[in-house]
Amino acid sequence: MSLFEYAVLAGLFYGLYFALVGVGLNLIFGVMRIINLAHGDFLMLGAYGAFYIYHLLGWNPLWAIPIELVVFLGLGLPLYYLLVPRLQKSGDPEMLSFILFFGLSQVIEALAVFAFGNDQRSIPTSVFGGAPIHIAGQIYPSSWVVSAAVALIGIVLIYLYLYHTRAGRATRAIMTERSEAVVTGISVHRVSAVAFGIGIASAALAGIFSPFMFGAIEPSMGLGITVTSFVIIVIGSLGNPLGTVLGGILYGEALMLMQTFLTSWSEMFPYVLLILILLVKPSGLLGKAVRSA
Amino acid sequence: MIRKTLLLMILGVSSLIFSLGAWAAPSVIKIGTLYAGSGNFSQASTRQYAGLQFWADQVNAKGGVYVKAYGKRIPVKLIAYNDQSSTTLAASLYNRLITQDRVHILIADYGSVLTSVAIPLAREHRILLFDETGTSGKFFRPADKNRYIVLTGLPTSSEWPKVLANFMRKLGIQRVAILYAANDWSGSQANTLKSTLKKLGADVVFFESVPDSTSSYSTILHRIAEAKPEAVAEFGYSNNDVAFLQDYASSGLYFPMLFVPNPALHFEVVRKAVGNAAMRYVYSYVAPPLIRYNREVTHGPTLDAFEAAYTKSGGRNIDLSTVAGYNTGLIVQHALAKAAKYTQESMRTAIDAFSGKIFTLDGLFKVNHEGAQIGESLPVGQILPTPSGLKLQAVFPVESAAAKYVYPQPRKP
Numbered sequence: 001m002s003l004f005e006y007a008v009l010a011g012l013f014y015g016l017y018f019a020l021v022g023v024g025l026n027l028i029f030g031v032m033r034i035i036n037l038a039h040g041d042f043l044m045l046g047a048y049g050a051f052y053i054y055h056l057l058g059w060n061p062l063w064a065i066p067i068e069l070v071v072f073l074g075l076g077l078p079l080y081y082l083l084v085p086r087l088q089k090s091g092d093p094e095m096l097s098f099i100l101f102f103g104l105s106q107v108i109e110a111l112a113v114f115a116f117g118n119d120q121r122s123i124p125t126s127v128f129g130g131a132p133i134h135i136a137g138q139i140y141p142s143s144w145v146v147s148a149a150v151a152l153i154g155i156v157l158i159y160l161y162l163y164h165t166r167a168g169r170a171t172r173a174i175m176t177e178r179s180e181a182v183v184t185g186i187s188v189h190r191v192s193a194v195a196f197g198i199g200i201a202s203a204a205l206a207g208i209f210s211p212f213m214f215g216a217i218e219p220s221m222g223l224g225i226t227v228t229s230f231v232i233i234v235i236g237s238l239g240n241p242l243g244t245v246l247g248g249i250l251y252g253e254a255l256m257l258m259q260t261f262l263t264s265w266s267e268m269f270p271y272v273l274l275i276l277i278l279l280v281k282p283s284g285l286l287g288k289a290v291r292s293a
Numbered sequence: 294m295i296r297k298t299l300l301l302m303i304l305g306v307s308s309l310i311f312s313l314g315a316w317a318a319p320s321v322i323k324i325g326t327l328y329a330g331s332g333n334f335s336q337a338s339t340r341q342y343a344g345l346q347f348w349a350d351q352v353n354a355k356g357g358v359y360v361k362a363y364g365k366r367i368p369v370k371l372i373a374y375n376d377q378s379s380t381t382l383a384a385s386l387y388n389r390l391i392t393q394d395r396v397h398i399l400i401a402d403y404g405s406v407l408t409s410v411a412i413p414l415a416r417e418h419r420i421l422l423f424d425e426t427g428t429s430g431k432f433f434r435p436a437d438k439n440r441y442i443v444l445t446g447l448p449t450s451s452e453w454p455k456v457l458a459n460f461m462r463k464l465g466i467q468r469v470a471i472l473y474a475a476n477d478w479s480g481s482q483a484n485t486l487k488s489t490l491k492k493l494g495a496d497v498v499f500f501e502s503v504p505d506s507t508s509s510y511s512t513i514l515h516r517i518a519e520a521k522p523e524a525v526a527e528f529g530y531s532n533n534d535v536a537f538l539q540d541y542a543s544s545g546l547y548f549p550m551l552f553v554p555n556p557a558l559h560f561e562v563v564r565k566a567v568g569n570a571a572m573r574y575v576y577s578y579v580a581p582p583l584i585r586y587n588r589e590v591t592h593g594p595t596l597d598a599f600e601a602a603y604t605k606s607g608g609r610n611i612d613l614s615t616v617a618g619y620n621t622g623l624i625v626q627h628a629l630a631k632a633a634k635y636t637q638e639s640m641r642t643a644i645d646a647f648s649g650k651i652f653t654l655d656g657l658f659k660v661n662h663e664g665a666q667i668g669e670s671l672p673v674g675q676i677l678p679t680p681s682g683l684k685l686q687a688v689f690p691v692e693s694a695a696a697k698y699v700y701p702q703p704r705k706p
Contacts, residue, residue, distance in 0.1 A: 003519065119336045120336060122567060122568075144543075214508040256509075260513075264504070266504060267506055
C-alpha cells in the first residue's frame with residue numbers, strides 16, 4: 001500500500017473527526033441562524049473534562065462521553081434561553097451573534113486559564129491499548145481509529161435524531177422556514193434549545209478526543225478550532241448538517257494529502273480549497289442556489 | 294558691571310539646578326516587559342515572567358538594586374503588559390512601554406517571535422533591549438551594527454545543534470531525517486544541524502518544514518520512515534514536540550534515535566502531556582535547571598538556592614523559562630551596579646566589561662560585540678529511566694555526561 005493510500009485513509013479518519021467538530025456549529029446555525037464563535041471553547045472544555053477524568057479519577061477517557069453529553073446538553077438549554085431569544089429579537093441576529101459569542105469565547109478562555117493554567121496537557125495515546133491498528137496493510141494510531149469511530153457514531157445519532165424523530169422533523173422544519181414552523185404550532189424555542197444543547201454537547205464530545213487528534217490541549221485552542229469548523233461547514237454548506245460531513249472529510253483528505261506530498265503548504269491548502277469551492281459554488285457543496293438567512 | 298555679575302550668577306545657579314536635576318536619582322527604576330497571558334507562548338512566557346517578578350521582589354525586599362551612577366539602592370518597579378502571544382499587540386505594547394511609560398530598562402517577552410518586534414523599536418529609541426530567550430541568529434548579525442540588544446541566557450539557536458551533530462557522528466549515524474516547524478528558532482537549528490552533518494560526512498535523507506500550527510504528524514512520520522533514517526530530529530515549539538511524540542508513540546514506527554528540543558526547556562510540561570512511555574530514551578538538549586550550576590556561580594544565588602527560595606515563596610516548579618527570567622534580572626542588576634552613568638550606552642559598555650567574567654545560575658555570561666550569548670553551550674541529553682522516574686541526563690560531550698546513553702533506543706513494547 002502506497003503513501004497515497006495511507007494518506008487517503010488517514011484523511012478519512014481525520015475528516016470524520018472534523019465532521020463531528022463542525023456538525024454542532026452547523027446545527028446551531030441552521031436552526032437559529034446564529035454563529036456560535038464560542039464553539040471551539042466548548043470543545044476545549046470537553047477536552048479538559050476528559051483530561052481530568054483520566055488524570056484525577058484514573059478512568060478511561062471514554063467514560064467522559066456519557067458524563068459530558070449530559071453535562072453539556074444540560075448547560076446548553078439554559079444558555080439558549082439566556083442568550084438566543086434576545087439575539088433573535090434584534091434587527092441583525094447573525095451579526096450580533098458574532099460579537100456576543102466572540103465575547104463569550106474570550107470569557108471562557110480567560111476562566112479556563114484561571115482554572116486549568118496555561119500549560120499544554122494531553123492524555124497518553126496508550127489509553128486505547130497502545131498498540132496501533134493494522135488496516136489494509138498499514139498501521140494507524142488506535143486513538144485515531146477510536147476517535148473516527150466515535151465521531152461516526154455521533155454523526156449517525158444526530159442524523160437519526162434529525163430524520164427519524166418527531167423533534168428532529170420539527171428541527172428540520174425550523175431550518176427550512178422558521179416562520180412557517182411557528183404557524184404550524186411547532187414550539188420553536190423548545191426545539192431550538194434542544195438543538196443548541198446538542199450542538200454544544202457534540203463539541204464537547206469532539207473535545208474528548210482532541211488530545212489525540214491535536215496532540216495537546218490548552219485554554220487558547222478554542223478560536224482556531226472554531227475557524228476550522230467554520231471552514232468545514234462553509235465547504236459543505238451552511239445550515240446543512242450532512243454537508244458538514246462532506247466538508248469534514250474533504251478537509252481531512254486535503255490536509256493529509258498535502259502533509260504527505262507538500263508538507264510545508266499543508267495548513268494553507270484547506271483554505272485554498274474553501275476559496276475555490278466558494279468561487280465555483282458559493283452556497284457550498286450541498287447548498288441550495290440561494291440561501292435565505 | 295553689576296548687571297554682568299548678576300547675569301553670571303543667574304547662569305551659574307541655572308546650570309547648577311540643571312545639573313542637579315540631571316543627576317537626581319529616580320525614585321524607582323522602571324522596568325518594562327511583556328508576557329503572554331494566553332496563546333502559543335503563554336506557558337513559557339508566564340513562567341519566565343514569574344522568574345523576573347521573583348527577582349524584582351527579592352531586590353525590593355533589600356531596598357532595591359544598587360545603581361552605581363547614584364551610589365545607592367533604588368527600588369525597581371515592573372511594568373508588564375499581556376501581549377496574548379500576538380506580535381501585533383506586542384509591538385504596540387513595547388512602544389507604549391518606551392514612549393508612554395518611559396521605562397529605564399526594557400526586557401523582551403519569551404522567545405524569538407515576541408522578541409523580534411521589540412528589536413527595531415529598541416534600536417530606534419536607543420534603549421537597550423534585554424533579550425531573555427529570543428535566540429534567533431538573525432537578531433545578532435554583525436552587518437546590522439545594532440548595539441541595543443543583549444541576549445542574557447542561552448546561545449543563539451543556530452549554535453545549539455552543533456554538539457548534537459558531533460554526537461550523531463560519534464554514534465556512527467549516517468542517515469538523518471530533519472523535520473522542523475517554519476519559524477526562525479526551529480529553522481536555524483535545522484539548518485545548522487543539516488550543514489554540520491554534511492561537513493561531518495553524514496547524509497540528510499529528509500529535510501522539510503511544517504507549519505507552526507501542525508498538530509498531526511502521523512502521515513509525515515510515514516514519509517520519514519520511507520527515507521529509512523537512523524536518526525530523526527524534529528525541531529519545533531513545545532506544541533509541535535508534544536504532537537510529534539504522541540503520534541510517534543502510537544504510529545508503530547521505529548527509529549533508532551529520536552531528538553526533540555523542548556524537553557530541555559519544559560521537561561515536566563512535555564512529560565505530563567505525552568506520558569512517560571512516549572518520552573523514554575528520547576534525546577534532547579540539556580539546559581538549566583537540568584544542568585545544575587552551583588559551585589561555579591560567582592554572581593547571584595546558586596541554582597539550588599534559587600530553587601529552594603522560589604518554591605518556598607509559592608512558585609511552581611522551576612524550568613528553563615523561570616531560570617531565564619530570574620537570570621535576566623541578575624544581569625540587569627549587575628549592569629546597573631557597574632555602569633558609570635545611568636544611560637543605556639553606559640549599561641551596554643558595562644555589560645561588555647563584565648562579559649565572560651561572571652557565572653550565574655544559568656551559566657557563564659558572555660556576549661559578543663553584537664550582544665549574542667556565546668558563553669553557554671547545550672550538551673546532548675537523553676531521557677532515561679531512573680528509580681525515581683524519568684530523568685533527562687547529559688550524555689554528550691563526555692566532560693558533561695552524567696549518564697551513559699542508550700543507542701539504539703529499545704523498541705517500544
